[in-house]
Every structure is written in structure tokens, then in C-alpha cells.
Amino acid sequence: MHTWLKNAIPNATGLLITEMVITGVILLVFLILLAFFLGYMERKVAAFMEIRLGPNRVGPKGTLQIVADTLKLLFKEGFTPDAADKFLFNLAPGIIITTALLAIAPVAFARDFQIWDINIGVLYISSVSSMAVIGILMAGWSSSNKYSLIGAMRSGAQIVSYELSIGLSLISIVILSGSLSLNDIVESQANGWWILKGHIPVVIAFVIFIIASTAEINRAPFDLVEADQELTGGFNTEYAGMKFAMFLMAEYINLFVVSAVAATIFLGGWMPFHLGNLTGFNHIMDFIPSSIWFFGKTFFIIFIIMQFRWTFPRLRIDQLLNLEWKYLLPISMVNVLLATLMAIMGWHF
Amino acid sequence: MLFEPDHYNEEGEFVVNMGPQHPSTHGVLRLKVWLDGETIKKVEPHLGYIHRSIEKMTESLSYRQFIYVTSRMDYLSAHINNQVCALVVEKALQVEVPARAQAIRVILAELTRISSHLLWFASIGLDLGGVTPFFYAFREREAINSLMDENCGARLTQNFMVPGGIMKDVLPNFQQRVKEVLKQFKDNYHEYDEILTGNVIFQNRLKGVGILTKEDAIAFGCTGPTARASGLNCDIRKLYPYDGYEKLQFDEITSTGGDCWARYEVRMAEMKQSVKIIEQLIDNIPEGEIVGNTKKVIKLPKGEFYQRVETARGELGVYIVSDGGTTPYRCKYRSPNFANLSAIPHIARGHKIGDLISIMATIDLIIPDIDR
Amino acid sequence: MTTEELKQVMTDLLPSSTFDETGEFLNVIIPSEELLPVMKTLRNREDLFFDYLFCLTCVDWKDHLMMVYFLNSRTHNHTIVIKAKITDTINPQIESLFSIWPTAELNEDEVFDLFGVKFLNHPNLRRLFLEEDWVGYPLRKNYEDEHMIEL
Numbered sequence: 031m032h033t034w035l036k037n038a039i040p041n042a043t044g045l046l047i048t049e050m051v052i053t054g055v056i057l058l059v060f061l062i063l064l065a066f067f068l069g070y071m072e073r074k075v076a077a078f079m080e081i082r083l084g085p086n087r088v089g090p091k092g093t094l095q096i097v098a099d100t101l102k103l104l105f106k107e108g109f110t111p112d113a114a115d116k117f118l119f120n121l122a123p124g125i126i127i128t129t130a131l132l133a134i135a136p137v138a139f140a141r142d143f144q145i146w147d148i149n150i151g152v153l154y155i156s157s158v159s160s161m162a163v164i165g166i167l168m169a170g171w172s173s174s175n176k177y178s179l180i181g182a183m184r185s186g187a188q189i190v191s192y193e194l195s196i197g198l199s200l201i202s203i204v205i206l207s208g209s210l211s212l213n214d215i216v217e218s219q220a221n222g223w224w225i226l227k228g229h230i231p232v233v234i235a236f237v238i239f240i241i242a243s244t245a246e247i248n249r250a251p252f253d254l255v256e257a258d259q260e261l262t263g264g265f266n267t268e269y270a271g272m273k274f275a276m277f278l279m280a281e282y283i284n285l286f287v288v289s290a291v292a293a294t295i296f297l298g299g300w301m302p303f304h305l306g307n308l309t310g311f312n313h314i315m316d317f318i319p320s321s322i323w324f325f326g327k328t329f330f331i332i333f334i335i336m337q338f339r340w341t342f343p344r345l346r347i348d349q350l351l352n353l354e355w356k357y358l359l360p361i362s363m364v365n366v367l368l369a370t371l372m373a374i375m376g377w378h379f
Numbered sequence: 380m381l382f383e384p385d386h387y388n389e390e391g392e393f394v395v396n397m398g399p400q401h402p403s404t405h406g407v408l409r410l411k412v413w414l415d416g417e418t419i420k421k422v423e424p425h426l427g428y429i430h431r432s433i434e435k436m437t438e439s440l441s442y443r444q445f446i447y448v449t450s451r452m453d454y455l456s457a458h459i460n461n462q463v464c465a466l467v468v469e470k471a472l473q474v475e476v477p478a479r480a481q482a483i484r485v486i487l488a489e490l491t492r493i494s495s496h497l498l499w500f501a502s503i504g505l506d507l508g509g510v511t512p513f514f515y516a517f518r519e520r521e522a523i524n525s526l527m528d529e530n531c532g533a534r535l536t537q538n539f540m541v542p543g544g545i546m547k548d549v550l551p552n553f554q555q556r557v558k559e560v561l562k563q564f565k566d567n568y569h570e571y572d573e574i575l576t577g578n579v580i581f582q583n584r585l586k587g588v589g590i591l592t593k594e595d596a597i598a599f600g601c602t603g604p605t606a607r608a609s610g611l612n613c614d615i616r617k618l619y620p621y622d623g624y625e626k627l628q629f630d631e632i633t634s635t636g637g638d639c640w641a642r643y644e645v646r647m648a649e650m651k652q653s654v655k656i657i658e659q660l661i662d663n664i665p666e667g668e669i670v671g672n673t674k675k676v677i678k679l680p681k682g683e684f685y686q687r688v689e690t691a692r693g694e695l696g697v698y699i700v701s702d703g704g705t706t707p708y709r710c711k712y713r714s715p716n717f718a719n720l721s722a723i724p725h726i727a728r729g730h731k732i733g734d735l736i737s738i739m740a741t742i743d744l745i746i747p748d749i750d751r
Numbered sequence: 752m753t754t755e756e757l758k759q760v761m762t763d764l765l766p767s768s769t770f771d772e773t774g775e776f777l778n779v780i781i782p783s784e785e786l787l788p789v790m791k792t793l794r795n796r797e798d799l800f801f802d803y804l805f806c807l808t809c810v811d812w813k814d815h816l817m818m819v820y821f822l823n824s825r826t827h828n829h830t831i832v833i834k835a836k837i838t839d840t841i842n843p844q845i846e847s848l849f850s851i852w853p854t855a856e857l858n859e860d861e862v863f864d865l866f867g868v869k870f871l872n873h874p875n876l877r878r879l880f881l882e883e884d885w886v887g888y889p890l891r892k893n894y895e896d897e898h899m900i901e902l
Contacts, residue, residue, distance in 0.1 A: 081514055082514060180414075180732070258402055260736050342509060342581075343508045343509040343580050344580075346584060348417075349580075430881070597802050597825055600805055602805075682773045685774065708810075709890075711819075713821075721853065
């Protein structure tokens with residue numbers, strides 16, 4: 031496609047802009063559809079957990095329910111409270127959704143299918159996704175609502191703390207694979223995924239990553255920022271209509287991003303299931319398209335995170351911080367040392 | 380707006396109104412909460428959002444009518460509320476209630492208790508952020524409600540009592556239906572333990588939170604599971620038996636913890652005791668009359684009458700002052716939730732916002748009963 | 752303690768108290784000025800030890816208001832009903848029992864709201880159910896309201 035566009039548009043800058051626009055549009059459409067699908071999936075998973083049917087009226091098997099909901103949110107009044115700081119209030123959903131979209135750039139969806147093969151991919155994702163806290167703080171602060179303010183302050187404490195564990199659990203894989211680029215990390219798993227060949231340190235890192243990233247994206251049982259039953263919605267109490275829908279969409283995109291990162295780093299991303307030197311077996315596995323591998327793994331992790339939400343009650347704020355500072359952080363620190371030792375001694379397969 | 384003086388006081392404490400429209404106050408309770416960060420400094424309940432002055436209405440209703448207003452007080456134990464009113468009239472008139480009516484009353488009262496505790500179980504999960512238990516508990520509650528619907532004509536506000544007995548006889552398949560409901564409940568009970576009781580997060584949210592000592596429980600007048608979790612023997616069914624509870628075998632569940640977890644355990648165990656009571660009665664409901672001998676127009680003798688029963692939330696007392704006429708001169712309901720509510724400001728102090736939710740969930744307030 | 756013994760104790764405690772035994776429990780009628788010392792004795796004396804105030808209300812007898820306190824002892828398991836007669840219906844006043852039983856706080860708020868009895872030394876006397884500017888006290892027998900319907 032690049033060559034075809036090169037012939038059509040001789041100007042290099044024009045070419046770059048056209049390519050960016052095309053990628054952007056494709057990505058946005060894909061992500062909106064993805065958010066729709068995740069919304070539908072969440073309802074079905076919830077219904078599955080709660081011995082009920084879930085949406086089954088609008089469209090075949092209720093698939094269009096989420097479209098109907100989006101339409102409803104679209105036609106609702108984009109209400110801004112009188113006492114709110116209007117500029118920040120309207121800016122906040124934009125910031126949250128932008129950070130969610132930015133984080134998806136270096137993720138490889140299939141073999142050689144990546145928007146931006148940046149050589150510091152892991153670093154980029156962890157730094158961009160931590161910017162979401164600014165949007166949440168902004169939303170909570172500018173709403174001029176006490177519940178929102180408490181929610182925003184909680185999010186500050188929560189996201190900043192759990193950032194550390196996420197970083198440390200990613201670093202253990204970076205040490206093992208010796209690269210920050212997501213593509214290199216995937217390539218390094220050609221003879222087996224890290225979770226299989228990395229022994230216990232990688233398994234620990236994987237579990238910590240799942241827990242910490244659930245907290246990072248404010249999903250139950252770590253949804254203290256929203257906490258409907260305590261703070262009546264927390265930072266997004268005052269939001270309605272499309273602005274609220276943007277928070278919702280950002281939540282689903284974030285869910286997808288962290289699951290995709292977990293799938294890429296620990297489960298080999300688009301890399302098929304390879305076992306050491308069993309060439310025949312590996313060839314059979316190669317017949318399954320790499321995109322199916324990627325999405326299969328990602329949705330498996332999404333499903334796990336959704337199960338958390340519908341099984342566990344919420345933690346209290348001090349318990350949440352205890353969990354991070356007293357358990358996860360020390361464990362991940364020791365874990366990084368173990369992984370380093372393993373990498374130096376070459377103990378992994 | 381946040382920085383106007385009435386939103387925080389001189390010490391910089393943050394004043395938040397929880398309710399009257401708040402997802403976990405279960406109705407229109409408004410708690411004014413003084414916060415220091417996340418820590419609760421002071422709680423002050425504000426009431427009256429659903430005040431209907433039932434006590435005033437009762438003064439112009441006859442002794443046959445006033446029973447049914449009480450269904451709207453503690454709507455989850457409507458049947459037991461009716462029972463206390465029927466009992467006070469019977470006590471004043473010294474009417475003998477037929478054994479069949481008593482047995483049916485007790486069965487329905489215990490079913491009401493199970494259904495009320497199930498709703499409590501559902502909502503404690505919901506309040507603490509886990510939605511799934513809600514649907515598990517409502518599955519069984521639905522079966523009980525259908526049974527009530529078939530026999531009493533209503534799912535929630537049964538209005539099945541008349542002074543001297545019950546309004547009409549139960550259906551022929553009553554016994555079989557009750558057994559079905561109990562079987563379903565017993566078969567599914569283990570799921571409650573699996574989804575909530577065994578959950579580590581859930582236990583951590585309740586253990587050591589909101590400790591109510593036995594002395595405080597007495598001083599604040601707490602009754603029901605709330606007080607029994609603090610080690611106070613206050614089951615009216617044992618202390619002052621009515622409607623034949625003295626003939627039944629069941630245990631009064633008490634615990635000594637006094638925290639939210641103890642209250643949780645007491646309620647979970649009480650459901651099993653209710654099942655035990657119904658099982659003793661269901662196969663030997665006596666035959667015979669369902670209403671005792673009462674006149675069409677009831678006149679209570681001049682005097683004062685006090686009767687109490689054990690609802691799902693504690694001791695419900697009704698105090699009737701009669702001047703010898705056809706309507707009560709004064710009627711006072713001593714409601715369990717009102718007394719239990721007064722303990723909340725005391726035990727919530729020093730806890731976090733999230734703990735206030737667990738305290739409210741385990742004390743299980745029904746606001747219409749407080750407001751009356 | 753039996754009813755007879757309680758009666759003896761109350762006569763010793765307050766010779767001016769009168770008794771009424773129509774109901775289930777022993778009713779003791781005392782003048783409202785004597786309420787606080789009597790209640791303190793009832794709460795604190797070892798052989799009485801009424802630690803549980805389970806019902807607190809008021810009855811409007813048109814010419815006087817009658818405060819009714821249901822007391823029970825959890826240790827001795829005896830019950831007594833103390834009635835305090837307030838003769839001043841225009842500006843009724845009585846001592847608050849909050850210092851003895853904390854449960855009295857909300858109950859007394861309720862009585863203040865619906866009967867207009869002012870409780871002295873109450874920590875936070877307010878209209879519990881009705882608005883602050885509500886005129887009249889609904890449970891009084893002479894209460895009139897434009898919305899009232901005669902049944």
C-alpha cells in the first residue's frame with residue numbers, strides 16, 4: 031500500500047499525512063467497533079456469571095443493544111454543571127480517550143502489522159498510559175462535586191502506586207528478552223512464550239501485571255475511583271451524554287490495550303504456540319493466522335479481567351494501597367532480581 | 380463552589396451529604412458526613428424524606444384497618460409487622476388464636492424472614508461492589524415471593540392478618556409449595572458461601588469494621604441480628620414467645636465479635652434456623668378454624684397495651700393507648716431500625732468512607748420503618 | 752424483681768409517685784421535674800440496673816402531655832414503665848435522658864418534632880422528620896392542617 035500511495039502522491043510530506051490520516055481513520059473505526067464489542071461482551075460475561083441472559087432483544091442475540099445505547103447517549107444533552115470549570119470539564123474526556131488511543135500505537139496486531147514499530151515500545155506504553163491519571167484528576171477536580179473530588183484524589187493515589195508494579199513486571203521481561211521494542215519481544219518468543227519458558231519469575235510477573243493493570247484501568251475490584259456505591263460514580267458523576275460515553279469507551283480501549291500488552295509480552299503476541307524444536311508441531315501451529323493468535327490471547331485476558339469484575343467485591347482505599355506497597359511492590363522487586371539472575375545465568379530455555 | 384465556606388468547616392473538614400439519593404443508603408436516608416480526607420469524623424442522620432406519619436393515620440383507623448398500614452413500614456417484613464398489630468388486638472381482647480392460624484402465621488413469618496435476609500445478602504454484595512450475589516439471592520427470593528403471591532395475594536405487602544387469625548385459608552398445595560421453596564433454598568445455599576463468604580476481599584472489608592460492643596448495643600437500644608452479633612440475647616421469639624414459638628425448637632444465633640463480619644455470620648445462620656422452624660411446622664399444620672371469635676366492630680378496653688415481635692431486623696414493638704373507642708387514642712411503633720440507626724454515628728467514627736457502606740449494609744436499615 | 756418489689760422500691764425512691772397496674776408492666780407516674788434523678792437511680796443502682804430504654808414516646812391527653820419511658824434490665828430482666836407528666840402544654844419542657852441512654856437522642860428528637868416537647872440539655876435538638884419551619888406538632892390532638900382529611 032505504501033508503494034501504491036507513493037506513486038499517487040509524489041510529495042513526501044503529503045504522503046506522510048495521507049498515510050497518517052488513513053491509519054488514524056482505520057484505527058478509530060476499529061477501536062469504536064472494538065469498544066462496542068467489548069461492551070457487548072461485558073454484558074454477556076456478566077449475564078453468564080449472574081445466571082441470566084443478558085441483552086437478547088435488539089438485533090440478533092442482542093448484538094445491536096450497544097448500538098442502541100450509544101445512540102441514546104449521543105442524543106442526550108451534553109450537560110455541563112453551572113459551577114464546573116467548563117474548559118477543564120470538557121477537556122478531560124478528550125485527554126482520557128487520547129491517552130487510551132496513543133497507547134495502542136506500538137501494539138502488533140499480527141505478523142508485520144503494526145502502526146508504529148518504536149524501539150522503546152514498552153517504555154512508551156507505560157508512560158503514555160500513566161497520563162490517564164491527569165484526565166481523571168482533571169475531570170474530578172473541574173466537576174465541582176465532592177464525590178468527584180474524592181474519586182479523583184483516590185485515582186491519584188491508586189494509579190501512581192500501581193504504575194510501579196506494572197513497570198517492574200514489564201522490566202523482568204525486558205531483561206530476559208534484552209529489548210524494549212515490542213516486535214523484538216515477540217520475536218524472542220519464537221521458540222516458546224515467555225510465560226512457559228521463563229519459569230516462576232515470569233509467572234509471578236504476569237500475575238502482578240494482571241492485578242496491577244486491572245487497578246491501573248480502574249476496573250473492579252479496584253474501581254475505587256468510580257465506586258458507584260460509595261461515591262455515586264466518582265470522577266464521572268457529573269458527566270452525561272457523549273462525554274460520559276467517551277469515558278466508557280476509554281475504559282474499554284484501555285482494557286484492550288492492557289490485555290494486548292499482556293498478551294504480547296507474556297503470551298507471545300501474534301506468535302503461534304511453538305514448542306522448542308518440534309518443527310512439525312510448530313508448522314501446524316503456523317497455519318493458524320497470527321492475527322487469530324493475537325486476538326485469541328487478548329480476549330482470553332480480557333475475559334479473565336471481566337470475570338474479576340463480576341466476582342469480587344471492591345477493596346477499601348487503605349487495603350488497596352496496602353496491597354500495592356506491602357505486597358506487590360516488594361514481590362516485584364525481588365522478582366526483577368530473580369529474572370536478572372536468570373537472564374545472566376541463562377537458565378531460561 | 381467547592382471552596383465556599385459551607386462545604387468545609389474551620390478545621391478544614393469536608394462535609395458530604397450521603398443521600399437522600401445515594402445508591403447504598405437503601406432508600407432515602409440522608410447521612411451528613413464530616414470527612415477528614417477519607418476518614419469519617421462525624422455522622423449525623425437526617426430523616427423524614429419518606430415520613431407519612433403512620434402513627435397519626437392510625438389514630439383515625441379502626442382496629443381492623445390499622446394492621447395494613449404497617450405493611451408499608453418495614454416493607455421487607457410486612458407479614459411480621461401485620462402480626463404484631465394482630466397480636467396486640469388479640470392480647471387486649473384476650474382472643475384465643477386457633478392453632479392452625481398460628482402455624483400458618485409462623486410459617487409465613489419465617490418465610491418473610493428468609494426473604495428479607497436474602498435481600499440483605501443481595502444488597503450487601505451490591506454495596507461492596509460485587510453485583511453477582513444479587514442475582515443468586517433474588518433467584519430464591521423470587522420463589523418465596525411467588526409463594527406469597529399465590530397464598531396471600533401479594534408479593535411484598537401481604538396483608539394476610541386479621542385480629543384473631545388469618546384472612547383466608549391457604550391453598551391445598553401450600554405444604555408442597557413450601558417444601559419446594561425450602562428445597563431450592565437449601566440446594567443453593569452453598570453458592571452463597573462460595574461467591575461471597577469465602578471471598579478474601581469480602582472478609583477483609585467486614586472483619587474488624589464497625590465494632591459495636593455489647594454495652595453499646597444495649598445503650599443504643601439495638602436489637603435483632605445487629606445486637607445478637609454483639610453477644611446480646613435479644614431474640615423476642617425466645618424471650619417473650621408469641622404465636623406458639625415456645626413449642627418450636629430453634630437456636631438463637633449470637634456471636635461475640637460485634638463487627639460487620641459477626642453481623643454477616645449471624646444473618647446467614649439465621650436463615651438456616653428459619654428453615655428449621657418451617658420444617659418442624661410444615662408437616663403438622665393442625666386442622667380447624669383460621670379465625671378466632673372476634674366481633675365485627677372491634678372495641679379495645681380502656682388501657683395501654685404493648686406487644687413486641689421479632690422482625691427480620693429486631694424488636695418491633697407496638698404501644699397502643701386505648702380510650703375504649705373503635706380507634707386507637709395513640710399508637711406508637713417502636714421500630715428496630717430507628718434504634719439501630721442511632722448506633723451508626725457512634726460506630727462509624729474513625730472509619731473510612733468504604734467502611735460506612737459496609738456498616739450500613741450489615742446493620743441493614745429500612746428507611747420507611749425509621750420514618751414511619 | 753417482681754412488680755410488688757419494684758413498686759416498693761419506687762415508693763421508697765419517690766413518695767409522690769403514683770401507680771397504675773392496668774397494663775402488662777408496672778406503670779409509675781412521676782412529676783416531670785423529678786425525672787432525671789429518678790432515672791439516674793434506676794439506671795445505676797445495682798439491684799435495679801435498668802440499662803435498656805427500649806421505647807420512648809409521648810401521649811397527648813389534651814390537658815397534659817405524658818412522656819412514656821419503657822425500661823428493661825438486661826441483667827435482672829424486669830421491666831418498668833415510667834411516665835412523666837408535663838402539665839404545661841403551651842411550652843412543655845423536660846430533662847433529656849441522653850446522658851443516661853444514648854438511644855434517647857433520636858427518640859427525643861422525634862418527640863420534639865411531633866409533640867413539641869423541649870428537652871433540656873439535649874445535644875442536638877432538631878426537627879427530625881419535618882422541615883425546620885413546619886408550623887405545629889402533628890401528633891398533638893389539637894393539630895390542624897389544611898391538608899387533613901376527615902375519614
